[in-house]
Amino acid sequence: MDAFHRPRCDTVPAWAQLQAQYAATGAALDLRQAFAAEPGRFAAFSQDAPYVFADLSKNRIDAATQNLLFDLARQTGVEVHRDAMFAGAKINTTEDRAVMHFLLRKSAPTQAAPASAAIKNELAEVHATLDAMLAFAETIRADSGITDVVNIGIGGSDLGPLMATLALDAFATPSKRMHFVSNVDGHELAALLPRLQVGSTLFLIASKTFTTTETMTNARSAKAWFEAQGGTDTARHFAALTTNVAAAKDFGISTTFGFWDWVGGRYSMWSAIGLPVAIAIGAANFRDFLAGAEAMDEHFRSAPLEQNLPIRLGLLDVWYRNFHGFSSRSIAPYHSALRRLPAYLQQLEMESNGKQVDMQGQALPFDTCPVLWGEAGTNGQHAYFQMLHQGTDVVPVEFIAVKKARHSLAGHHNTLLANVVAQAQALMVGKVDAGGHRNFPGNRPSTFLLLDDLTPASFGALIALQEHRVFVSGALWGINSFDQWGVELGKVLAKDIEPRLQSGDVTGLDGSTAGLLNRLR
Numbered sequence: 001m002d003a004f005h006r007p008r009c010d011t012v013p014a015w016a017q018l019q020a021q022y023a024a025t026g027a028a029l030d031l032r033q034a035f036a037a038e039p040g041r042f043a044a045f046s047q048d049a050p051y052v053f054a055d056l057s058k059n060r061i062d063a064a065t066q067n068l069l070f071d072l073a074r075q076t077g078v079e080v081h082r083d084a085m086f087a088g089a090k091i092n093t094t095e096d097r098a099v100m101h102f103l104l105r106k107s108a109p110t111q112a113a114p115a116s117a118a119i120k121n122e123l124a125e126v127h128a129t130l131d132a133m134l135a136f137a138e139t140i141r142a143d144s145g146i147t148d149v150v151n152i153g154i155g156g157s158d159l160g161p162l163m164a165t166l167a168l169d170a171f172a173t174p175s176k177r178m179h180f181v182s183n184v185d186g187h188e189l190a191a192l193l194p195r196l197q198v199g200s201t202l203f204l205i206a207s208k209t210f211t212t213t214e215t216m217t218n219a220r221s222a223k224a225w226f227e228a229q230g231g232t233d234t235a236r237h238f239a240a241l242t243t244n245v246a247a248a249k250d251f252g253i254s255t256t257f258g259f260w261d262w263v264g265g266r267y268s269m270w271s272a273i274g275l276p277v278a279i280a281i282g283a284a285n286f287r288d289f290l291a292g293a294e295a296m297d298e299h300f301r302s303a304p305l306e307q308n309l310p311i312r313l314g315l316l317d318v319w320y321r322n323f324h325g326f327s328s329r330s331i332a333p334y335h336s337a338l339r340r341l342p343a344y345l346q347q348l349e350m351e352s353n354g355k356q357v358d359m360q361g362q363a364l365p366f367d368t369c370p371v372l373w374g375e376a377g378t379n380g381q382h383a384y385f386q387m388l389h390q391g392t393d394v395v396p397v398e399f400i401a402v403k404k405a406r407h408s409l410a411g412h413h414n415t416l417l418a419n420v421v422a423q424a425q426a427l428m429v430g431k432v433d434a435g436g437h438r439n440f441p442g443n444r445p446s447t448f449l450l451l452d453d454l455t456p457a458s459f460g461a462l463i464a465l466q467e468h469r470v471f472v473s474g475a476l477w478g479i480n481s482f483d484q485w486g487v488e489l490g491k492v493l494a495k496d497i498e499p500r501l502q503s504g505d506v507t508g509l510d511g512s513t514a515g516l517l518n519r520l521r
């Protein structure tokens with residue numbers, strides 16, 4: 001078996017055994033009975049990983065199921081696939097690319113730990129670019145003339161840096177205001193521009209390809225505004241973060257920080273795309289952020305299956321999706337700084353694993369990526385938790401809590417932590433009420449991820465954990481988690497429709513599209 005010739009999950013013996021296990025005991029497993037029967041359940045289904053403690057015990061699994069899931073991982077060669085990624089193999093087969101975002105956070109080689117021949121050149125380039133990018137970040141931080149930094153990018157060139165800047169706000173310099181513009185909807189940029197001064201604003205044009213319509217439209221408008229306000233020093237006020245340095249140059253930007261085609265957009269915040277984060281938190285904190293992720297990479301790479309948190313989470317995701325048939329997962333970060341984590345994870349998982357064919361292009365006879373959704377707690381509790389507790393669908397919830405608060409307001413953090421623990425408890429234990437309306441069925445599963453503190457390192461580890469669990473479910477399903485062809489068709493059709501909005505030509509369009517165009521004119 002090698003990374004390109006692995007059996008698909010539904011063809012190996014463990015799959016049929018899991019189906020039998022589901023029918024025999026899995027479907028009916030009651031968490032309350034499981035805890036009553038197993039005094040050691042919390043410890044048995046907990047997992048320590050770098051910076052993250054995971055309580056998996058409130059999930060509908062038992063030891064037998066978990067063992068079959070480990071068999072499934074072995075029989076489908078998840079570790080083979082993982083090792084191929086870490087060895088730099090071109091596992092993104094439809095784009096003929098390696099998948100090496102882990103390299104962006106790999107420590108510089110030392111004499112004691114030299115880089116392997118396979119990645120030596122890439123790692124040297126990574127560190128040269130990182131050093132230059134962080135030096136630039138420090139220059140901007142020290143420059144009191146720059147007060148506002150505007151990141152213009154979308155998808156992976158927006159969601160990660162925006163999320164990280166919010167998450168690490170406690171480490172950010174108060175001397176810079178950070179802004180993120182992503183939408184092609186001009187309302188977003190138009191609302192920001194009047195709040196900026198041309199002489200004290202730095203625009204970062206973040207785009208892997210430097211061709212994305214939204215980003216190029218916003219970048220052109222920002223440049224036009226800059227020039228209309230009398231701005232001339234483009235070199236001081238514009239920088240580009242891109243793999244397409246030539247296009248940035250054509251656009252008129254001379255300060256560029258590059259990255260490589262083996263960094264997927266949704267995996268790129270560790271690269272030059274992280275520049276706004278580095279400006280906010282500084283070089284030393286940015287290096288800690290990378291180091292936290294590297295620690296999780298090492299855990300994923302070397303921990304045995306049975307103690308490997310990304311593998312345990314990815315297996316659970318498959319158990320829920322393909323055997324229980326759960327079609328969504330709710331993300332509940334109980335920390336307001338993590339409020340953009342659900343949006344980030346939506347791209348990470350749904351763009352990676354929202355696929356219907358395997359690596360060979362064959363239609364899959366089973367379901368893949370669930371819907372991810374969520375809000376920061378406790379806000380979600382007062383919105384949709386009603387459905388989580390009493391709705392007809394079972395939705396596994398992933399709670400994320402942080403032990404330490406970084407504010408000194410009395411009472412709040414205790415209340416917050418009490419709520420997150422209580423919600424997980426309530427989902428599981430339920431409450432019997434014969435009248436019906438006040439009945440909570442209980443037995444609703446959740447995972448609880450706990451960080452001691454929200455720091456650059458723990459945050460980096462948390463995100464790398466999520467990247468790797470997505471890798472694991474994708475590897476089990478036998479799909480290519482690293483392309484995103486599903487976003488292309490809409491882009492192409494928008495290009496066709498745009499001139500029709502002006503001309504009114506509806507020739508060849510379906511009735512609804514033609515009708516809408518007529519209404520819009």
Ligand SMILES: O=P(O)(O)OC[C@H]1O[C@](O)(CO)[C@@H](O)[C@@H]1O
Nearest residue numbers: 155156157207208209212265487
């Ligand atoms: O960084 P770019 O090239 O502008 O792309 C932005 C985003 O567009 C996509 O290609 C598709 O939505 C994402 O994968 C990517 O993160």
